[in-house]
Amino acid sequence: MKVVTVGDNCMDVYLSSGQAYPGGNPVNVSVYLRNLGAETAYVGWVGSDQYGDIMIxxxxSKGVDISHISKKEGKTATTLVELVNNDRQFGDYDEGVMATFKLSMEDIEFIQCYDCVHAAIWGHAEEYYPIFKEKGLVTFFDFSDKLDHHLVKRLPAFVDYPFFSYTEDDAFIRNFLKEVQALGSKVAVATLGEKGSLAYDGEQFYTGGVVKTEVVDTMGAGDSFIAGFIYGTLEGSSIQECLKLGAEAASKTIRYFGAW
Incomplete structure (x- = not known):
């Protein structure tokens, strides 16, 4: 099982402590999948600063292939983070060198050696998804909570498993997932925070619960859910089991500070 993740990375800087932790959706997913036993690689850009070295x-150190991380002159992306009742709240985001991220032909050839690819809404990787789909990769993409983003209308045709973040299981999100799936995706998935998760495959809805645990920091919970779901999918698990694997992965991540 080989998974490559593409796009954004950032150092999450906690204002209360000054501590900085490596993160970013594609980075987190690659690390979590490696922990689950998948062979993973991450493709992205970091800056020429100290944070770039820390990120690489x-x-x-987590066993992820870094051969296609490029160091560019400038700053590594950073996100300011506050904890409010152990729930992470994002502040200012500086994209740094990732603002002009592009894949080289060598990067694209490298990605095609993998079974599946994952990227996210901030990663500047969306333009390559028609190529990934044409080459036969299983495609995953996290839209986060940007349900009204213009990419939601055109990208699902090239994304087998799109992920969204919402608040509850209601008529709006059910209709939304139906519309997204009809655009060409196999299964559209929404994480609902403490309300669990929801998926639609064109025929029926599937609901997933949460695993009760002590919450230290919610950073990375959604990303670890995605990793668990991806792992289950590649193992041939049912959609219901994939939702369960996602919830179990998320419950482990929220027990400590930082994404990983």
């Missing part, structure tokens, strides 16, 4: 070394 941290990802490598």
């Amino acid at each position: 070394n941290s990802i490598q």
Whole structure:
């Protein structure tokens, strides 16, 4: 099982402590999948600053292939984070060198050696999804809570498993997932925070619960859910089991500070 993730990374800087943790959706998903036993690689850009070195070394220490991380002159992306009742709240985001991220032909050839690819809404990777789909990769993409983003209308045709973040299981999100799935996706998925998760495959809805645990920091909970779901999908698990695997992965992540 080989998974490559593409796009954004950032150092999450906690204002209360000054501590900085490596993160970013594609980075987190690659690390979580590696922990589950998948062979993973991350493709992205970091800056020429100290944070860039920390990012590269941290990802490598988790066993993720870093051969296609490029160091560019400038700043590594950063996100300011506050904890409010152990729930992470994002502040200012500086994209740094990732603002002009592009894949090289060598990167694209490297990605085609993998079974599936995952990226996210902030990663500047969406333009390559028609290529990934044409080459036969299983495609995953996290839209986060940007349900009204213009990419929601055109990208699902090239995304087998799109993920969204919402608040509850209601008529709006059910209709939304139906519309997204009809655009060409196999299964459209929504995480609902403490309300669990929801998926639609064109025939029926599937609901997933949460695993009760002590919450230290919710950073990375959604990303670890995605990793668990991806792992289950590649193992041939049912949609219901994939939702369960996602919830179990998320419950482990929220027990400590930082994404991983």
